Structures are given as C-alpha cells and as structure tokens.
Amino acid sequence: MGRCYPHLGLEERRKLAKWREAKMPVPEIADRLGRAPSTIYRELKRNCYDDKELPELNGYYALNAQNMYEKRRALHRKMIMHPELKTAIEDRLKAGWSPEQIAGRMRLERHPIRVSHETIYRFAYSKDGRDEQFYRHLPEHRRRRRPRGHRRHNRTHIFDVQSLSHRPDRISERAEFGHWECDLMMFRKEHGKVNVTSLVERVSRFAVVMRNEDRQSKPVMEALIQSLAPLPADARQSITFDRGTEFSAWRHLKAGIGADAWFCDPQAPYQKGTVENTNNRLRKYLPRSTEPTALTNRYLRSICHRLNSTPRKCLGYLTPTEVFETKLMEIQNRLE
Incomplete structure (x- = not known):
C-alpha cells in the first residue's frame, strides 16, 4: 500500500x-x-x-x-462547480435519501455529472459545507463524522417456537421471495400503549407499517394477517420475529394465511437485521417522542411510500417498490 x-x-x-x-x-x-x-x-x-x-x-x-x-x-469540487448538482443532491437528502443512495442511483441512471457518496460527505464537512450548515440535510444531522457505536440488546423472552437455526438456507440466503421480518416500534411511556408494527420483505426490502393500540399479541397478529392476506401465497410464506411477548400468538399466522413463524435466538434481535435497519430509517420520521395522534394511517402510508421509493445499495440502487413489483409479476406469470 x-x-x-x-x-x-x-x-x-x-x-x-x-x-x-x-x-x-x-x-x-x-x-x-x-x-x-x-x-x-x-x-x-x-x-x-x-x-x-x-x-x-x-x-x-x-x-x-x-x-x-x-x-x-x-475548482475541482463538483458540487461547487455545478450548483444545480448540489441543489439536486440537497433535494434528495431532504427526501430522506442517504449520500450512498444518491450516488448509487446516479450511477444506475448514468447521469452525465455524478458524485460519489464520499464527495457528498466531504462537501458537507468542508469549510463551504459548514458555512451552509449542509450537515443538517444528512441522515444523522451530525456536525462531525463519527464511528458507529455498539448496540445493546436486552430482550430475553423465550417461547416454544421454531428457532432461526432451523430456518431453511434458501430463506437465510435471500434466495426465495416472500419471507418477511417483523418488529414493534415503541414510543415514550407518557404517550400511552400505542405502537407501530414494522414489516419488511427480506429480498426486496419492501416495508409495511401499521398502527397498534397496545402490545397484545393477538391483535398484532390479526393486523399482520389483514395486511398480508391480499398477496399471493408465495409472497407471504413466513415471518421472522424476536422473542418479545407481543409475538406469542404466532400460531394465528399459520391458521390465518398459512405463513410460518421463525424466531431469533434469545438476546439476538440482530438476527433479523433487515427490519432492525428499517426501524433505524423509520425513526427519522417516527422518533420516540411521536404522539399517538400523529400516527394516522395516511401518515404511515406516506412514510412507507417514501421508504419504498428510495434506492438501496443492496438492490443495485433499484427501489424496494421496483423489486417487489417485479417479484409479484414473476409469481403471477407462474400462476398463469
């Protein structure tokens, strides 16, 4: 080197x-x-x-x-030489895109003038970027770049369930469409028991968000069934949960829509990393201080639309919606 x-x-x-x-x-x-x-x-x-x-x-x-x-x-900084490029990047940052997603989408669409995600970060933390407080548009709104911290895991509930260690390799390797991950997002106690279910398909990263009035397991499962029932059976084959008590009524899934349920090991929610990553993205719009009156179905749908319309690096900078719709069409073609 x-x-x-x-x-x-x-x-x-x-x-x-x-x-x-x-x-x-x-x-x-x-x-x-x-x-x-x-x-x-x-x-x-x-x-x-x-x-x-x-x-x-x-x-x-x-x-x-x-x-x-x-x-x-x-003179060699593209975002200074091309103000229209900086404006376009700023608009996408405000729409919730990360610098990496912006750069990847530019490559995918073959823009005549494009930048790397590192260029965006460097501009944000340069003298010119600091003068404009450009860092405010970045996903984390940090004044300085810093390494990631370590996550803490403290959920230890255990049930007589299907362990993730027995889940088929084709699911673990994302080789098959129709397998989901699920979690609950909680808010401050003073706002009551209202929470949000986040549901993500593992292959496409397509997200669905639903409001719950409390943490009782059976209503949570019924909401999942109602949300996934319109999809073809091959698009709702299984859901992976952690071991929280809110998922103890998992047997209703099999009876309701024929979907299997898989559970992470104790104290290992990172094993369903797709939905954990999605929760981090959702927190930008749903911080813990969110009041229940703001959690309307219309608002939650708008958040999902924004999330599913954002290109992802892991999808080759396609959007979750584009991949999800393509997979549904493949299922439809097989059925015909």
Whole structure:
C-alpha cells in the first residue's frame, strides 16, 4: 500500500513564510517540516503572491498561500462547480435519501455529472459545507463524522417456537421471495400503549407499517394477517420475529394465511437485521417522542411510500417498490 502525503496546512505555511523571509535554504526548510524539498519548491512556485504593478510586494505569504490553495481545490469540487448538482443532491437528502443512495442511483441512471457518496460527505464537512450548515440535510444531522457505536440488546423472552437455526438456507440466503421480518416500534411511556408494527420483505426490502393500540399479541397478529392476506401465497410464506411477548400468538399466522413463524435466538434481535435497519430509517420520521395522534394511517402510508421509493445499495440502487413489483409479476406469470 502506498504512503499518504497530506497537503501542507496553514501552520506549516506560516513556518515556511517565516523561514523563507529569513533566507533559510529550501532543503533545510523541508527537513524541519519533514517534507520533501520538491514539495517546498512546488509550494513556492504555485502559491507565491505576484503583483505586476507593485513587484516589491511579491513574495510568499502564509494566509495568501492558503487562500490560493483552497480556491484551487474548490475548482475541482463538483458540487461547487455545478450548483444545480448540489441543489439536486440537497433535494434528495431532504427526501430522506442517504449520500450512498444518491450516488448509487446516479450511477444506475448514468447521469452525465455524478458524485460519489464520499464527495457528498466531504462537501458537507468542508469549510463551504459548514458555512451552509449542509450537515443538517444528512441522515444523522451530525456536525462531525463519527464511528458507529455498539448496540445493546436486552430482550430475553423465550417461547416454544421454531428457532432461526432451523430456518431453511434458501430463506437465510435471500434466495426465495416472500419471507418477511417483523418488529414493534415503541414510543415514550407518557404517550400511552400505542405502537407501530414494522414489516419488511427480506429480498426486496419492501416495508409495511401499521398502527397498534397496545402490545397484545393477538391483535398484532390479526393486523399482520389483514395486511398480508391480499398477496399471493408465495409472497407471504413466513415471518421472522424476536422473542418479545407481543409475538406469542404466532400460531394465528399459520391458521390465518398459512405463513410460518421463525424466531431469533434469545438476546439476538440482530438476527433479523433487515427490519432492525428499517426501524433505524423509520425513526427519522417516527422518533420516540411521536404522539399517538400523529400516527394516522395516511401518515404511515406516506412514510412507507417514501421508504419504498428510495434506492438501496443492496438492490443495485433499484427501489424496494421496483423489486417487489417485479417479484409479484414473476409469481403471477407462474400462476398463469
């Protein structure tokens, strides 16, 4: 792997200007800065101040050199060179897309001018991006980039259920359509017992969200049955749950729509990672502080539409709706 050569910073330029004014030889300056002499020669050549009318002012000045460097770098930033591109990216961020989804969709649609997700992040955290507070449009709204933390798992309910370890490989490997994952999203206790069921198909990542008045298991299962019943049998073959008590009435699924139920190991909700990931996306629209009056069916449908219309990297930057509809058409063609 090659070495990384970071650009000169303002502090280094200040030292360079001071030593240059003292007539210090370039090789000695390079040695003191820990740089190659060619780097210093190039810096002096590119960033010296040149005034043809007042040649006596010519020379190397740290702040002027830093400004020249930043302007030159800015010319190569696509989001600065093409304001219309920045506006389009900003609109998609406001619509809930991540930088990676935006970049991937641009590649899929073969845009004449496109950027990588890293370019979007770098602009957001650059001086120009910070001046515009562009970070506010990013999914996490963070002022600085930071590594992910560790998740905590604390659910330990155990039932006489079908363990995930016995689930067929074709389901685990997402080789077969029609297998779902389910979870409940809870809100602050002072808002009562109202919660939301999140349901995601594993192959297409197509999401369905439903309101529940409490955590009683049988109404939760009846809502799942009502939601999935209109689909062909091959599109609702099984659902994977964690071991929360709200899913204890899982046997109603088989009687209602013929769907199997699979359960994660104790304290291992990460085994249904698709719905966990979807919950993280939903929290942008459904934070824990959401009041029950806001959880109308119309609002939940609008959230699902936005989520299912967003391209996903794991789908080759197709949208969940596009993949879901294609799979349903394949089932319909087989039935005919």
